[in-house]
Amino acid sequence: MAFDFDKPIDRSATRSGKWADPELLPLWVADMDFESPPVVQEAIAARAAHNLYGYDRLPENYFPALQGWFKARQGYELKEDWLIATSGVVNALHLAVQALSLPGDEVVIQPPVYHPFPRAILNSGRQLVTSPLRRVESRYEIDFDDLEAKFARRRVKLFILCNPHNPIGKVYSRQELKTIGELALKHGVVVVSDEIHGDLILPGHEFTPFASLGGEHLNNSVIATAPSKTFNLAGLGTSNIFIANPGLRDQFARFGEGLGLHGGSLYGFIACEAAYRAGGPWLDELLAYLQGNAQLVQGFFKAELPEIKADELQGSYLQWVDFSALGLDDEALEALMRERAKLWVSPGIQFGEGGSGFLRLNLATQRSRLQTALERIKAAVRGQ
Ligand SMILES: Cc1ncc(COP(=O)(O)O)c(C=O)c1O
Structure with missing residues (x-):
């Protein structure tokens, strides 16, 4: 092994939230x-050594690094105009909910699921609709009849998918994703696919990015990605949202602009470029x-x-x-x-x-x- 993951690291001198209670x-x-x-440490250290932290432009190789990464690791071809950088996936989920639905509309999720999903919906004045995963022995399956019934509700506008699914560790198959995609198209529901864990696929398993379904499915989706879980960069607040459909993208981008948001941070962009280029x-x-x-x-x-x-x-x-x-x-x-x-x-x-x-x-x-x-x-x- 070239990298030592056994190396003990004392985080107590930092303000790590994870280690906030020294007793536990x-x-x-x-x-x-x-x-x-x-490669990330070096890129950040090189920039830090400049000692001046004004407004930077995106690194020149930012998009090529993303494009190379998603092509090589996830098998699909990104286009530059799909990209909207935000300062975190939870932030992007809130934006997506508010940009792509109206107050009082309904948004579907599949519990047990990452707890900020319901928050993004309820914080936004939208209604939560759940289609719980079904436990079958020690695995989970989607109850497609229930999911379709939920998608068919008049006010359901969005579905937030978690793939891989936090907290259950499931990676959805291409067939499962296609069925989700078809039900969503049939009932006019946009799929917001949170793929923040999409590079953390354990050997022996295969990840299908929602975008790789292509065509109408791609056109009906918002894909949320970030280097933060993969490379341990969560503190840098950087995520990359891909929206192929120009109409949805415009709605999302304009909503963010209306709030005065501009995504990412100097070090987040530098770290992301280095990680995707050489990580x-x-x-x-x-x-x-x-x-x-x-x-x-x-x-x-x-x-x-x-x-x-x-x-x-x-x-x-x-x-x-x-x-x-x-x-x-x-x-x-x-x-x-x-x-x-x-x-x-x-x-x-x-x-x-x-x-x-x-x-x-x-x-x-x-x-x-x-x-x-x-x-x-x-x-x-x-x-x-
Ligand atoms: C599914 C999922 N989405 C989003 C996040 C958080 O993303 P961010 O820190 O970019 O807001 C997490 C963090 O655990 C997560 O598990």
């Missing part, structure tokens, strides 16, 4: 305990390391706590684990982790319907820390 080992927010790739080898090693962590966690629960079930992790570094066999309510489960195991985890209930009894564990940390976390979970559960 954090496995919650989606931020990794790994340094960003050396591939680092990412390949990261993915192998994350797969090792997922195997460790899954193997541990099977061998040591077989009543607790960890789902297969296909994409992202967020492991979904079913603790319902412990028979605890959500508050007691979180308290067990916080007070006995001294772990900061994400309660499943935070992600809405279907999340009760689950915890989401962030595996993007040094393996030795993960091992400590697992031992603490075991001691807390067995010592109950």
Whole structure:
């Protein structure tokens, strides 16, 4: 390995939100305990050394770096005019909801799902409509009859898809995406596809970007991407939104302009360009390391706590684990982790319907820390 993901990193001297409570080992927010790739560090350091931080233009190679990355890693051809930079995907989701629907309109999501989705809808004065994923053994499936019924409602204008799906770690198949796309076209619903975890696909799984469906599907979508999860750049507030349909793009862009927004930041653009231009080898090693962590966690629960079930992790570094066999309510489960195991985890209930009894564990940390976390979970559960 050329990159050392086992290197212990003390983040206590920074203002890391993840590590805000020194008493707890954090496995919650989606931020990794790994340094960003050396190419990113070097690009930022070179710019920082200039000591003057005025208004910069986008790096010349910004779009070519994006285009090269999405072609090589995700298999589709970006066009420059699709691109709108925003200062984060959550920001872009709020913009999309407000630009592409009217107050009182309805927006569909599939819980359990990333908790800012409902916030983006409700904060915007729109109505939330859920089409919960169906749990089948230890996997999730889309209930297409229910999804179609929801899309058919008169005021439903948008659907926010999460692919890979946080918190359950599922990567949707091309067939699932096509069916979603066809139902959306049939009922006049625009698909907003949050693909922020789209580069974090574990070996053995295949990611289908919504844009790669092409044609009418591409024309009916807003694709939200960012280098922030992939390369651990969340603090730099940079995301790239792709909207192929000129009408939708214009609505989205004009709405942002009307709020005086201009996306991204000096260092965000520099980091993004460097990561997409030259971060591939680092990412390949990261993915192998994350797969090792997922195997460790899954193997541990099977061998040591077989009543607790960890789902297969296909994409992202967020492991979904079913603790319902412990028979605890959500508050007691979180308290067990916080007070006995001294772990900061994400309660499943935070992600809405279907999340009760689950915890989401962030595996993007040094393996030795993960091992400590697992031992603490075991001691807390067995010592109950
Ligand atoms: C699905 C999803 N979308 C968006 C975000 C956050 O994106 P940003 O920091 O760019 O707002 C996250 C972070 O965990 C996420 O999991």
